[in-house]
Amino acid sequence: MIADIGLIGLAVMGKNLAMNIRDHGFKVAVFEYVEGIADDFSETQAKIEKIDDPEELHIISTHSLKELVDNLQSPRVVFMMVRAGDVVDFYIDQLIPLLSEGDIIVDGGNSLFTDTNRRVARLNEKGLNFIGMGVSGGEHGAHYGASMMPGGNHAAWKTVKPIFQAISAKVDGEPCCHWVGDNGAGHYVKMVHNGIEYGDMQLICEAYQLLSEGLGLNNEELHSVFTQWNQGELSSYLIEITADIFAHKDADGLPLVEKILDTAGQKGTGKWTGINALDLGMPLTLIGEAVFARCLSSQKDERVHAAARLPKKKVPFTGDKAAMIHAIGDALYAAKLISYAQGFRLMREASKEYHFALNYGDIALMWRGGCIIRSQFLNKIKQAYNKNPDLENLLLDDFFVAAMEKAEAGWRQAVILGIELSIPTPTFSSALAYYDGYRSEKLPANLLQAQRDYFGAHTYERVDKPRGEFFHTDWTGEGGDASATTYTV
Secondary structure: OOEOEEEEOOOHHHHHHHHHHHHOOOOEEEEOOOOOHHHHHHHHHHHHHOOOOHHHOOEEEOOOHHHHHHOEOOOOEEEEOOOOOHHHHHHHHHHHHHOOOOOEEEEOOOOOHHHHHHHHHHHHHOOOEEEEEEEEOHHHHHHHOEEEEEEEOHHHHHHHHHHHHHHEOEEOOEEOEOOOEEOOHHHHHHHHHHHHHHHHHHHHHHHHHHHHHHOOOOHHHHHHHHHHHOOOOOOEHHHHHHHHHHHOEOOOOOEHHHHOOOOOOOOOHHHHHHHHHHHHOOOOHHHHHHHHHHHHHOOHHHHHHHHHHOOOOOOOOOOOHHHHHHHHHHHHHHHHHHHHHHHHHHHHHHHHHHOOOOOHHHHHHHOOOOOOOOEOOHHHHHHHHHHOOOOOOHHHOHHHHHHHHHHHHHHHHHHHHHHHOOOOOHHHHHHHHHHHHHOOOOOOHHHHHHHHHHHHOOOEOOOOOOOOOOEOOOOOOOOOOOOOOOOOO
């Protein structure tokens, strides 16, 4: 029984990807470290398919990595869906002696892109090809079509392309799977995708708190608002599932969401995105605030104590409720656009720094279907980069210019509402601050540079001199001519 691809790891994503591969006519050999899981999975699927002849099975269970490799056609493709980190390197170490020149290892987990860089180089030295591929879409996407972002050794793409494009989500007949770039480019783009996901989710949560705590909407009303929003410019997967969540009742008939503890978890990709933005000197303010909001939520006991020690003044909303709901929708949309603008600006800088040669239009295309952040206006991002592949910032595209102008007044009203009612809006407000800062011809950094030069002789540039000339002033009359070195990010 020769399989087209081998898959290691039969947790939720691995099982569903195996079924997806089978459903598209490919044979997949599977292996799971825990004994018995692969057999149970294969036998269960055989019963579902009503197949008695082992030769007809499209999902083949194996009991060792050697058996897995021996059941693969050449060039062999081994697809790992395992936890990021040391586990990936463990399996790579075990596979290397079993594989031949030209064989391919694919890591479909959420690995850090620098680890993928290292693995590509290491396996290339041994004549093996390595692909680091971001996979987004959760359990449903894995089975019925995910957004898939492959990068690494391009020589391997022609072999895996037919399988991965077949099992990916499709939008207008186009697969949500295209080659991203060399080395860790695929995992880098997935990292930024997850960072934007952090931002989208926090934005929705801030809208939820403004609507419920600020305006007093109950869960039925929240369901109605989000359902309506999902019919317009905010249409997206996360808005859709949020509407569903508000309609879901617990066994006692009460809203389930109200019984869920308000402490958010995270697995690190949002944090990685923020750290990389700092490394590259890119203002990724919204995603950074989204990560910190999760961190603050985890301090539940401390927040309960602070709420008693530092009580808020309860100020009831007395304005036009319908108009404010519309304003909050505008704020959600405008801040969401900022999040994508910051994310794509970060990828633009990373593409230069790491020589990824990213195609931003293709990235938007891959994110239109299957993935968690899929939304209506990703088509507009694709169009923006089709018009101008060298676009500096999405905010400069005609669509974004018009959208921000239309939403700005409501956005400001929503942020003011949060301030007046003591409701935190870290991503709404940080996005607005970025927007105002980005379009400011003059910022107060002249004073900052004067301060740096005053206490540390860090020098400054002058508006009446060419860029690149640096000056130092003896501000106190007691200093000297020596100045410190400076750097820019």
